[in-house]
Amino acid sequence: MAHEVVRRVEQYGPKLAELAAGNEELGRLSDETVGLLRSAGVLRLLQDRKFGGYAAHPRDFAEAVMAVSRHDGAAGWVCGVVGVHPWEVAQMDPRLSQEIWGADPETWIASPYMPNGIAEPVDDGYVLSGRWPFSSGTDHCDWVFLGALVGDGKGRPASPPTVLHVVLPRSSYEIIEDSWDVIGLSGTGSKDVVVDGAFIPDYRTVNQDEVSAGEAAERHGVTEPLYRLPFTSMFPLGITSAVIGICQGALDAHLALQRDRVAVTGVQIRDDPYVLYAAGEAAAEIAASRVQLLDGISRIYDKVAAGEPVTIEDRSTVRRNQVRCAWRAVSALDEIFTRSGGNVIRRDNPLQRHWRDAHVGLAHMIHVPGAAYHANSVAGMGLELPPPLRVMI
Incomplete structure (x- = not known):
């Protein structure tokens, strides 16, 4: 059950604390810290049960994030950010979740959501370009959620503005290695990511207003309260x-x-x-x-x-x-x-x-x-x- 995740976090707590200073120096989470988080199951708390997730109450997710952060703030921050993304994927086209987790249900997804890119409409999707800072935990993720403004066909945002959340595989974006030099939360490795003309099919996108209103799940027949x-x-x-x-x-x-x-x-x-x-x-x-x-x-x-x-x-x-x-x-x-x-x-x-x-x-x-x-x-x-x-x- 979900409370077992918190129990495992507390079990690993001394080791997480021991690794925290090294994560700060490294500028990202170490592979050992990531292994502990995977073993505890924190980032699977909001994942759809179809892929082995807990589909837990969000209160349980919050308690697990607090438990990790108590020992290592950077590790907890990555859990709090990256751990929400499976929740959003569950509201989108089932083809996307199958792509991400069909072969490996432990796969992590990064972000950020700020609309720093322009998504130009094309047949069956969009072409995206832009640069996004603050992609927490990105070194350990194989996909990314990004915010984007729908374009007007001329490289500018359409009017009125429409914000999309779009999802890309690791092959479609670049992580800028020297872009994270900060005074706190250094271990989150929240580096910049860059996209240059990547095609995104429609089914890997969702309107931000629909997600914000809790309406996206309904379009795909998802009825669990968690995902609404x-x-x-x-x-x-x-x-x-x-x-x-x-x-x-x-x-x-x-x-x-x-x-x-x-x-x-x-x-x-x-x-x-x-x-x-x-x-x-x-x-x-x-x-x-x-x-x-x-x-x-x-x-x-x-x-x-x-x-x-x-x-x-x-x-x-x-x-x-x-x-x-x-x-x-x-x-x-x-x-x-x-x-x-x-x-x-x-x-x-x-x-x-x-x-x-x-x-x-x-x-x-x-x-x-x-x-x-x-x-x-x-x-x-x-x-x-x-x-x-x-x-x-």
């Missing part, structure tokens, strides 16, 4: 789960450090009420972030399972809370980081890596609060969201 959830609830789930897990790992490291630490005043930190107060408060804030994130996706899932409509207000509320969960957890991490003592800045201290990874994770566009909070307030008034506010809602 909104993309804008599911994709942020994996990333925010990684950030919360990183913050929990930082708290673990902080408490381990404080157990025997002595301040310059000669006072043992375990007897310092101010440091312990901050740690207790941070623990409560990180726990609250975890609970609220899981509650949001569970509420959306329950509505879909009951056949009830998921409204724009529902979706915007989940997004608002998801953003707040990330900010709350990282703010808690900041409070304990500043109380961890001077040795926290040393590179052999895992807490500094958690701190850097968490802040880089917070910089992802799905954690930008302005538009998400604005949209939720407008939706709460019963007003229609203008197009700029509907992005990622």
Whole structure:
């Protein structure tokens, strides 16, 4: 069952933590880390059962991502991003899933979804060109999801703009090896990918609006509630789960450090009420972030399972809370980081890596609060969201 995945992650936890510094230095996940993730089954939690996946509740997926991130933020981030892609494939033409997993159901799929390319319509498909940064885990993936704007036949986006999610095999894109030099989440190996005139058949594409509204699955007769959830609830789930897990790992490291630490005043930190107060408060804030994130996706899932409509207000509320969960957890991490003592800045201290990874994770566009909070307030008034506010809602 899905909970067995979390149990295996905890079993592998010490080894994942041991490998984390090496992944950062390598600039991608090591083959050994990837082997542990495959053995645990994290990236198969949302995969269709037809190919040996768990088709698990998204709450179980989020808990597994948090569990990995607690030990290695980069590994958890890759699980949170790459682990969502099987969920989307299950909503598309069955020919695609057979192509990807027919020979090897363990095959991974990268992304990103930002519409950085132009897909020019041709007979039976599109011709795509563009360059996309931030392809997390891409070295270990054999396919990729990319966002693309439908072209007007002249190399420009058509008007009004239409965004597609398109899927390409490894032979159709290039990974730019020297494109990932960053201060945090280095181990994710989120390199640029380039496509130069690749043909994509229609069945390997899906309209972003249909996925965002949870409508894509219906076109292919997929009825499970899992695959009818909104993309804008599911994709942020994996990333925010990684950030919360990183913050929990930082708290673990902080408490381990404080157990025997002595301040310059000669006072043992375990007897310092101010440091312990901050740690207790941070623990409560990180726990609250975890609970609220899981509650949001569970509420959306329950509505879909009951056949009830998921409204724009529902979706915007989940997004608002998801953003707040990330900010709350990282703010808690900041409070304990500043109380961890001077040795926290040393590179052999895992807490500094958690701190850097968490802040880089917070910089992802799905954690930008302005538009998400604005949209939720407008939706709460019963007003229609203008197009700029509907992005990622």
